[in-house]
Amino acid sequence: MRLVAVVIAAAAAAVGVGAAPAAAPAPGYSATVSRVTWSELRFSYRAGCPVPPARLRTVRLSHWGFDGRPHEGKLVVNARVARDVVAVFRRLYAAGFPIRRMVPVSAYRGSDDASMAADNTSGFNCRNVSGTSRWSLHAHGLAIDVNPVENPYVRGTRVSPLAGRRHLDRGSYRPGYAVEGGVLVRAFASVGWRWGGRWTESRDYQHFSTTGG
Ligand SMILES: [Zn+2]
Numbered sequence: 001m002r003l004v005a006v007v008i009a010a011a012a013a014a015v016g017v018g019a020a021p022a023a024a025p026a027p028g029y030s031a032t033v034s035r036v037t038w039s040e041l042r043f044s045y046r047a048g049c050p051v052p053p054a055r056l057r058t059v060r061l062s063h064w065g066f067d068g069r070p071h072e073g074k075l076v077v078n079a080r081v082a083r084d085v086v087a088v089f090r091r092l093y094a095a096g097f098p099i100r101r102m103v104p105v106s107a108y109r110g111s112d113d114a115s116m117a118a119d120n121t122s123g124f125n126c127r128n129v130s131g132t133s134r135w136s137l138h139a140h141g142l143a144i145d146v147n148p149v150e151n152p153y154v155r156g157t158r159v160s161p162l163a164g165r166r167h168l169d170r171g172s173y174r175p176g177y178a179v180e181g182g183v184l185v186r187a188f189a190s191v192g193w194r195w196g197g198r199w200t201e202s203r204d205y206q207h208f209s210t211t212g213g
Helices: 002-015 079-094 112-117 162-167 183-189
Strands: 029-033 057-066 070-078 142-143 151-156 156-161 207-209
Touching: 002 151, 029 079, 057 079, 070 079, 079 183, 112 162
Parallel strands: none
Antiparallel strands: 029 057, 057 070, 142 207, 151 156
16 A cells, blocks of 8 residues: 555656646746847937947847746847846846837837837837937937836826826836836846936836936
C-alpha cells in the first residue's frame, strides 16, 4: 500500500494537483538599438526639429502587457540615452510591470492626443510643451511617456487623456501606475531620469525625462 501511495503522490505532483498549471517559462528580456527608419519618423519629424534623424535610434524591447504576456515594443529616443532606456525597461520587465502598447508616435500621425488616448507608451515626438512655444524634451528624444491612461497629465481641471479621469486617485496603486517609490519611478531614477509626477503646477504622471523638464 505504501508503494501505491507514493505512486499516487508522484502522479499528483506530475500534473500539479492543487496548484495552477505551470506556465511556460517566460522568454528573457531582449533589446536591440538600431537606426531609426523613415516610417517611424514620417509624422513625428519635420524640418527644424532640434535633433536630426541621424541622432535618433529605435529601441526594440521586451515588455509585459496587461494581458500578462510578453510583447515587443518600439521606442524612438535620442542615441545618447538608448543604452539607459534599454536598462530601464530591463528592470521593468524583470518586475513584470505591465505596459499597454509601445509604438512610435508616427503611427498616430504625430498626434500626442491620439497616442495618449490609445494608452501608448512613446518617446520622440517633435512637438512643443503643450500650450507653449518651447520644444518638449520629447522633441529631443530625451523623454518617455508611460501608460498615459493610467498615468494622466493633470493641470487644474484638465486631464489628458480623458480616459485618465478614472485614474486620478493616486493613493491606491493599480497596475501600470507611476507612483513615488514604485517600480516605474525607481527604474527611471536608476539612470538619473526624473518624473513629471513631482511637478507642482501640473502633474505629468506619465512623463519621465533626463532633466525633469
Ligand atoms: Zn511626456
